[in-house]
Amino acid sequence: MTGKDIPGLQEARDTIPAGTKINVTFLGNEDLEMRVAAAKAVVEAGFVPVPHLSARRLASREQLAEFLARLQDVGAAESVFAVGGDPAEPEGPFPDALTLIRSGVLQKHGVREVSIAGYPEGHPDIPGDVLWQHLQDKADALKEQGLATVVLTQFAFDTDPVVTWIDAVRARGIDAQIRIGTPGPAGIKRLLNFARRFGIGANAMIVKKYGFSLTNLMGTAGPDRFVSDLAELLAADPVSGDVKLHFYTFGGLKATSEWARDFVASAGEARS
Template sequence: MTGKDVPGLLEASDVIPAGTKINVTFLGNEDLAMRIAASQAVLDHGFVPVPHISARRLSSQAQLEEYLGALQQIGASKHVFAVGGDPATPEGPYEDSLAVIRSGLLQQYGVREVSIAGYPEGHPDISADVLWAALEDKAKALAEQGLESTILTQFAFDTTPVMQWITEVRERGIQTPIRIGTPGPAGIKRLLNFARRFGVGANTMIVKKYGFSLTNLMGTAGPDRFVTDLSGMLADQPGSGEVKLHFYTFGGLRATAEWAGNFVNPKA
């Protein structure tokens, strides 16, 4: 959720299981007060906030400490998601999320688990070699600091590259739990817009495999086939380690939560 999604959280709170982790974004058009208010709302409704730390958006160490301190004050600093962020040029001293991790500040403000980014289909602006080196370095740095970690991935429509990426993660000796980014049910046009924005594969064959067609953009699509197929692949490859899902709520928090509940416990 974003800082602006508090009303959507309130609307969906009765269908989200207690204790669910809910990520709170760090957007350039939102301020500290909005981010803290969103994390507070997550806590108030019995969920676990995972505030994002956008390294390249931080203008100074003081800003990072102010943010972490405010999170700690409300009891929302235990879990965070450290990500590089969008700006082409860092706005302060942190070039990437590894710089934030290596700062040593996270533990000082009560952080116990750090999510880090994974890109099963690569990144439009970063080479594969750089992505792999960064993932290995971050996993190693967190382990050395005694912090728990989770790899949280970009969303995808195609299970094949996702499964290949999971296999390579494990072959590289990274045993960190993985949460695969999964789009919640949303309008097809909206899903395609996000795919173009983040460099996610969405050609005709991929979206057909996912469960919708590029010739009919007026409907909605959910991840039923994606989740079912990925589950089968993981069952056939027991060396995959701990792999769960992370939902991107493009169609809204409530729609995603209701889909997940119905998928696990189908209505008669």
């Protein structure tokens, strides 16, 4: 959710299981008060906030410390997501998430768990070998500092590269929980626009596997087929380890939470 999504959170809260992690973004057009208010709303609704720390948007160590202190005041500092961020040039001393993690500021404000980014289908602006080195370095740095690690991925449409990537993560000795990014139900055009923005494969074959067609862009699509196929593949994969889902709520918090509730219910009925 963003700082503007507190009304959407209130609308969706009855369909979200207690204790669910909800990420709170760090957008350039929102300020400290909006970010803290959103994190506080997550706590008060009975969920676990995961505020984003956008390294390249932070102007100073003091700004990072102030943000974390404010989060700590509202009980929202234990879990954070450290990410590089969008600006081409850093606005302060943190050119990337690794520098932020190594700063020593996180532990001073009660941070216990840090999510770091993973890219099963690569990144449009960062070579694959650099992505792997960054992932390894961040995982190692967090382990050295005694902080729990979660690898949170960009969303995907195709299960095959996701499972291949998970196996490659485990082969590097990274045993952290992996949360696979998954779009909640949303308009097909909107999903494809996000896919193009983040360099995610969206050709005809892949989107058909996901469950919609490029020739019919007027409807909505949910991740039913993706989630079912991924669960089946992971169940047969002896090295995948702890893997969960992270929903990108492109179609809204309520639509995503209702989809997840109904999907779990239908899966239970199918097993019985």
